[in-house]
Amino acid sequence: MQFLIFEDNNGDHRWAIVTSSGQRLAQSPCYASYNDAQAAARRMRDGAGSARFERHEVSALPVDLAARRAAAPRDDFDAERWLDEGGAYSAAVAAELPLPR
Numbered sequence: 001m002q003f004l005i006f007e008d009n010n011g012d013h014r015w016a017i018v019t020s021s022g023q024r025l026a027q028s029p030c031y032a033s034y035n036d037a038q039a040a041a042r043r044m045r046d047g048a049g050s051a052r053f054e055r056h057e058v059s060a061l062p063v064d065l066a067a068r069r070a071a072a073p074r075d076d077f078d079a080e081r082w083l084d085e086g087g088a089y090s091a092a093v094a095a096e097l098p099l100p101r
Contacts, residue, residue, distance in 0.1 A: 001025070003041040005034060015041035 004016045012030035015037050019025060028044075031037040 003045060005037050005041060007034070013037035015044070 001017055001019055004018045005013065006016070007013050008030070010030070013032070013034050013036065014028045014030060016027045017025045028037065028040060031040060
């Protein structure tokens with residue numbers, strides 16, 4: 001395995017842990033410079049030996065899906081609603097949409 005430090009398409013820098021076969025195992029968030037990404041990769045590598053494995057029970061991490069759905073913003077482009085309504089195209093509704101600029 002190796003740490004690969006690279007510049008992404010947005011001009012940000014990242015590190016990734018890559019296997020010898022090229023499989024990406026992990027990737028960092030964005031860093032402003034190559035040196036920042038390299039320093040973060042070194043900290044990750046140096047600290048990995050002291051990392052502990054901890055088991056987390058699924059019940060210890062509850063997720064309230066109903067609350068998440070209620071909190072999600074709704075708009076005219078809501079795919080779930082569109083699918084629930086059969087996904088049919090309506091020329092009358094399309095005529096009411098604003099034209100692209």
